[in-house]
Amino acid sequence: xxxxxxxxxxxxxxxxxxxxxxSARYLGGGTLVMRALNEGDVSISTVVxxxxxxxxxxxxxxxxxxxxxxxxxxxxxxxxxxxxxxxPARSIGGPAVRNMGTIGGNLFAQNPYGxxxxxxxxxxxxxTVAGGFGARDVPIEEFLQGRERQTGTLVLSVSCTRPANSxxxxxxxxxxxxxxxxxxITLAAHLPLSGGRIAGARVALGSxxxxxxxxxxxERALEGRAPDAATIAAAASAVTEGTSPSxxxxxxxxxxxxxxxxxxxxxxxxxx
Amino acid sequence: xxxxxxxxxxxxxxxxxxxxGKGTQRQDMLGHVTGTSSYFGDHKLQGMLHxxxxxxxxxxxxxxxxxxxxxxxxxxxxxxxxxxxxPVNLNTLLSLINFGKDDEPSLAVDKVRYKGEPILAIVxxxxxxxxxxxxxxxxxxxxxxxVFDVEDALKPGAPVVNETYxxxxxxxxxxxxxxxxxxxxxxxALAGAxxxxxxxxxxxxxxxxxxxxxxxxxxxxxxxxxxxxxxxxALFFSVDTCAKILDVPSNTFHFIGGTVGGGFGGKVDTLxxxxxxxxAMLTGRPVRYVFGREExxxxxxxxxxxxxxxxxxxxxxxxxxxxKIRAFFDSGAYTRLSSYAAVKCAAHxxxxxxxxxxxxxxYCVFTNRTPATAMRGFGVTAMDFAIECQMDKLANLxxxxxxxxxxxxAYRDGDMKAHRREAKNTALIECVQVAAEKAKWPIxxxxxxxxxxxxxxxxxxxxxxxxxxxxxxxxTTPSQQRTSYDRLPPTVTREPPxxxxxxxxxxxxxxxxxxxxxxxxxxxxxxxRRR
Numbered sequence: 001x002x003x004x005x006x007x008x009x010x011x012x013x014x015x016x017x018x019x020x021x022x023s024a025r026y027l028g029g030g031t032l033v034m035r036a037l038n039e040g041d042v043s044i045s046t047v048v049x050x051x052x053x054x055x056x057x058x059x060x061x062x063x064x065x066x067x068x069x070x071x072x073x074x075x076x077x078x079x080x081x082x083x084x085x086x087x088p089a090r091s092i093g094g095p096a097v098r099n100m101g102t103i104g105g106n107l108f109a110q111n112p113y114g115x116x117x118x119x120x121x122x123x124x125x126x127x128t129v130a131g132g133f134g135a136r137d138v139p140i141e142e143f144l145q146g147r148e149r150q151t152g153t154l155v156l157s158v159s160c161t162r163p164a165n166s167x168x169x170x171x172x173x174x175x176x177x178x179x180x181x182x183x184x185i186t187l188a189a190h191l192p193l194s195g196g197r198i199a200g201a202r203v204a205l206g207s208x209x210x211x212x213x214x215x216x217x218x219e220r221a222l223e224g225r226a227p228d229a230a231t232i233a234a235a236a237s238a239v240t241e242g243t244s245p246s247x248x249x250x251x252x253x254x255x256x257x258x259x260x261x262x263x264x265x266x267x268x269x270x271x272x
Numbered sequence: 273x274x275x276x277x278x279x280x281x282x283x284x285x286x287x288x289x290x291x292x293g294k295g296t297q298r299q300d301m302l303g304h305v306t307g308t309s310s311y312f313g314d315h316k317l318q319g320m321l322h323x324x325x326x327x328x329x330x331x332x333x334x335x336x337x338x339x340x341x342x343x344x345x346x347x348x349x350x351x352x353x354x355x356x357x358x359p360v361n362l363n364t365l366l367s368l369i370n371f372g373k374d375d376e377p378s379l380a381v382d383k384v385r386y387k388g389e390p391i392l393a394i395v396x397x398x399x400x401x402x403x404x405x406x407x408x409x410x411x412x413x414x415x416x417x418x419v420f421d422v423e424d425a426l427k428p429g430a431p432v433v434n435e436t437y438x439x440x441x442x443x444x445x446x447x448x449x450x451x452x453x454x455x456x457x458x459x460x461a462l463a464g465a466x467x468x469x470x471x472x473x474x475x476x477x478x479x480x481x482x483x484x485x486x487x488x489x490x491x492x493x494x495x496x497x498x499x500x501x502x503x504x505x506a507l508f509f510s511v512d513t514c515a516k517i518l519d520v521p522s523n524t525f526h527f528i529g530g531t532v533g534g535g536f537g538g539k540v541d542t543l544x545x546x547x548x549x550x551x552a553m554l555t556g557r558p559v560r561y562v563f564g565r566e567e568x569x570x571x572x573x574x575x576x577x578x579x580x581x582x583x584x585x586x587x588x589x590x591x592x593x594x595x596k597i598r599a600f601f602d603s604g605a606y607t608r609l610s611s612y613a614a615v616k617c618a619a620h621x622x623x624x625x626x627x628x629x630x631x632x633x634x635y636c637v638f639t640n641r642t643p644a645t646a647m648r649g650f651g652v653t654a655m656d657f658a659i660e661c662q663m664d665k666l667a668n669l670x671x672x673x674x675x676x677x678x679x680x681x682a683y684r685d686g687d688m689k690a691h692r693r694e695a696k697n698t699a700l701i702e703c704v705q706v707a708a709e710k711a712k713w714p715i716x717x718x719x720x721x722x723x724x725x726x727x728x729x730x731x732x733x734x735x736x737x738x739x740x741x742x743x744x745x746x747x748t749t750p751s752q753q754r755t756s757y758d759r760l761p762p763t764v765t766r767e768p769p770x771x772x773x774x775x776x777x778x779x780x781x782x783x784x785x786x787x788x789x790x791x792x793x794x795x796x797x798x799x800x801r802r803r
Contacts, residue, residue: 003400039564040324040403 003037007049014050015130015154024048026154028070029100031093032109055104055156058082066159069104073116076103084162084169088119088188091173094180104155107140108147111207112182112250117144118212119171121204122188125160129153144211168192172267173206174259176250183207184251185260187267191222198222203235203264208243208256217241218264232268236261300531309531311484312501313562317491321350323551323561324402326392326409327571328384331640332418332431335383338392339410346408348401350555353393355381358550359519364607365541368512373443375436376606376643378517378546383416385433385605386640388571395551395559418640422579422600425639433605433638442603442611442636449635451618455690456629456736458585461594465585467669472581473658477574477602480647484533486541486572487562490548498549499526504542505535513542514549525549537646541573541608576610576644577602578654582662585629590672590680594629595622599655601636604643609650611636616651619691623659624700626683626732630690675708676719686729694733698724 005027008014018024023045027033037044055070060081067076076082076089077098092098092106092115106116107127120140127143128135135156143150163169171188175181186206191198201222203215217238225231245256266272303309340352355361355377362374380391391411396402417431424430425440432438441449462468488502504510507529515522532539544561551559563572578601585594599617603610614636621632647653667677682700689695701724708715 002398035565039566040399040406042400042404042407 003045003047005047005049007051009051011050011052011055011154011156012130012134014048014052017046017048018154019152021046022152025151026104028102028105029072031097031101032105032113057157064159064161066157067103068157069102069155071103073098073101073103084166085116085119087171088116088173091115091171091175091179091186097180103158107143107155107158108151111210111246112184112248114212115173115183115186115206118186118204118206119169119188120158120160121212121214122171122190122202123160123163123169124190124202125158127155128157128159129155141214144213147211163190164192170267172263174263182250185245185256185263186212187260187263189264189267191227191268193227196226197224198227198231199224203239205239205243205260207250208240208245208260210244210246213243215239215242215264222268227268229269232265235268236265239264303531311531311533312489312503312529313484313487315489315501317489317558320489320491320558320560321395321397321551321555322399322402323353323393323395323547323559324399324406325379325390325547325561326394326406326411327567328380328387328389328391328411328413330384330413330415331387331420332416332433333384333413334416335380335391336412336414337410339412340392342408342410343394343405346396346401346405348397349394349405350397350557351395351551352405353379353395353547353550353554355379355391357554358517358546360517363513363517365509365513365609366607366612367516368509372607372611373436375434376608384413386642388567388642389605390547393547393551393561395555420639420641422577422602422635422637422639425637426600426635431640433640437607437638440638442607442614442638444611444615451614451632451634451636452741453618453621453630453632453634453690454738454741455631455692456594457739458594458596458629458631461629462583462585462596465593466588467586467666468583469586469662469666469669470581470583471658471662471665472579473654473661474579475577475654475657477577477642477644478647479569479572479574480534480536480538481569482532482534482536482538485563485565485568486539486544487560488544488548489558489560490545490552491558492552492556493526497524497526498552499528500545500549501528502545503532503535503539504529504545505532505537505539506542509540510542510545514546517546518549518553536648537575537650538572541643541645543572571642573604573608573643573645575647575650575653576604576613577641580655580658582658584662584666586666586670588670590667590670590677592622592625592627592666592681594631595625595627596631597621597633597655599632599634601634601651602641602644603636603638604641605638606643607636607638608643608645610644613644613646613651617655620652620655621690623656623663624683624698625663625678625681626687626695626728627681627690628736632690673715675704675713675715678704679715679719679722682722682724684724684726684728684732687732688735692735695728698728700724 006017018026025033025044025047027047027049055068057068058071058079059066060079073089073092076085093101106114125140127138127140129138169190173186174184183206185208188204190202192200201219203218204212205215206212218235221234221238222231239261240257245253247253344352358378361377363376364372364374366372367374380389394402394405396405419425419431430440433440439449443449484503486503488500490498490500493499507527511522511525511527514525548559548561581598583596584592586592601610601614614634618632618634622630663678664674667674679701683695683698685696685698687695701722
């Protein structure tokens with residue numbers, strides 16, 4: 001059976017086509033879907049596209065920013081108001097991938113990809129998906145937990161609150177090939193300070209579980225404390241709790257568990 | 273001295289070469305930068321079919337049954353090719369030069385020996401339809417114990433990977449399970465050395481990662497011939513390999529190569545051409561067979577893994593008096609070109625240094641891994657990595673500068689190499705001197721004045737008395753000091769000398785008359801040949 005490409009003018013029509021056909025997959029930038037098709041993934045028979053401009057909209061003026069699902073990493077990098085997201089955007093692929101790859105697609109990227117999503121998870125983003133009765137908002141953590149069931153869902157946009165300052169949000173991707181290798185591990189931390197103490201710590205990890213996850217034990221070690229060496233050391237030693245990394249060509253599960261604490265310590269203490 | 277008969281070959285060589293030092297444009301560069309270079313994949317032929325292979329999901333298994341009933345009914349399928357459809361379904365690449373035994377089927381018949389080994393080829397109207405049919409093929413495997421480690425593979429009782437070589441080692445000249453180099457008495461010299469350092473080195477497989485994956489398009493031509501557009505790096509080699517596998521004269525084929533979209537050794541194995549041509553023979557239509565990216569990365573042949581043990585004896589003054597090496601090439605499940613890599617490796621020992629006592633055992637080993645192949649200096653690259661790491665460690669051990677240590681031990685013109693050829697045009701000393709100068713690395717005057725053209729030969733040109741292995745008990749496996757170097761105290765245990773210490777490499781003396789060469793020469797690949 002040949003692959004059918006269906007193009008719709010509105011996102012809601014595309015969402016309808018997507019939800020009614022189990023073999024349909026939404027094509028954003030194509031860096032994941034076209035690769036799967038080229039490699040012989042016969043589970044995809046219909047490719048759904050939309051020309052809806054809403055999906056490529058960026059609203060970065062206020063304290064809460066919204067990125068359309070079709071916004072590419074190259075466009076994030078071109079946006080001065082999104083400086084806090086430049087590090088994760090830059091860590092993805094080479095220029096060709098960044099020109100095509102989208103925020104929405106990254107939510108579905110399997111290990112060792114999906115780095116931008118790690119940043120969004122640390123920033124407690126909200127994913128807006130098209131539903132039967134218009135759009136609905138899903139916390140990103142909930143979205144990721146049910147990701148395997150979301151393939152028939154069209155993501156419209158992602159929004160999050162801008163961190164208070166550049167110190168409050170930190171991101172680091174560990175790769176063997178720089179700058180465009182797959183992730184050995186990816187770390188992002190949002191640590192807002194209130195009166196010298198961390199309030200609302202969120203630490204997110206990529207490649208440490210089947211999906212991007214929060215390091216809750218590390219968050220507990222940081223919460224309510226001053227970000228000093230002792231606190232950071234406690235977070236680093238707790239960071240593997242609840243993780244379930246696996247072996248792949250880039251690194252073994254053992255190696256990932258060994259180094260994640262080291263890199264979290266470096267990330268939080270501002271070391272290179 | 274080579275003489276070129278200019279009366280016959282007037283245009284063969286320009287005697288006025290003057291290219292060095294000038295920027296010269298590569299002849300294919302204009303096409304590459306303007307996007308007009310033509311690759312095999314640019315050919316779109318009318319009625320072209322697409323071939324994809326069913327690959328083994330097991331590293332080592334007997335094939336109980338292959339069920340293609342559902343796949344045959346799948347839409348767009350023109351032909352399913354099994355191993356029994358391949359006219360000569362057993363080949364080894366270097367059989368073209370009578371080296372090695374046929375050991376590899378184009379399509380596996382009774383068993384699979386590595387994960388990803390081709391079992392069936394499906395020819396369909398589109399790639400998609402070929403993929404859909406592949407998903408409908410059922411292969412019933414009986415898993416067999418697999419071996420992935422070169423040393424485990426050589427142990428008695430290890431699973432037999434490839435029945436052509438039941439001991440999991442390539443057999444040279446129908447007798448020898450490894451390449452062996454003996455020069456002087458390495459064991460005696462090690463016993464008399466001030467320091468002995470044994471280390472283990474290992475290199476993993478390396479994928480060539482070409483931009484263009486391996487592939488070929490074959491189309492029936494008139495007169496029963498076939499046109500083949502191919503990415504091959506070795507066109508005539510591929511022609512003959514296809515002629516053998518398909519059991520037809522090589523003039524049946526019109527191979528068109530040309531631009532290779534990245535090769536580096538990864539496109540000599542002729543993996544796609546035979547099946548593409550067979551598909552065209554069986555369907556009468558043009559057939560295209562191209563590796564996907566994951567196929568190229570996972571199942572395209574890599575540079576083989578190697579494991580190397582080096583045990584060196586060095587004197588306090590920095591002279592290496594013995595070098596003993598055991599190396600294991602991981603050929604994967606089939607020979608391809610690794611047998612030749614082991615030959616090159618043995619010929620390279622002990623590296624570009626004059627060591628009076630050298631002992632080398634180099635094995636080409638079969639494991640249940642993806643077959644390895646050629647890649648840029650294969651056979652020498654990993655050994656050089658190991659030797660040069662070892663040189664740094666030895667320099668550190670004797671407290672010498674690593675550059676000076678290399679100059680001291682470098683081979684010089686007129687020295688006898690371990691494989692009994694006189695060293696000529698050596699120039700390692702000069703390379704080290706230039707490298708030191710460019711890096712502003714200070715070396716002492718006496719080393720700055722050293723020259724490859726001086727102080728070689730003489731007693732350094734002599735072939736030392738070399739005991740045969742039968743005259744002594746086979747050495748036991750040396751202890752594996754994997755990381756002892758890092759923890760070694762400055763005082764290293766000196767083994768009590770059992771034999772009188774070997775004569776020190778002699779002081780400079782005038783080089784003797786050039787050794788005479790016989791009328792025949794021995795080649796490890798071809799055996800004894802007349803020159």
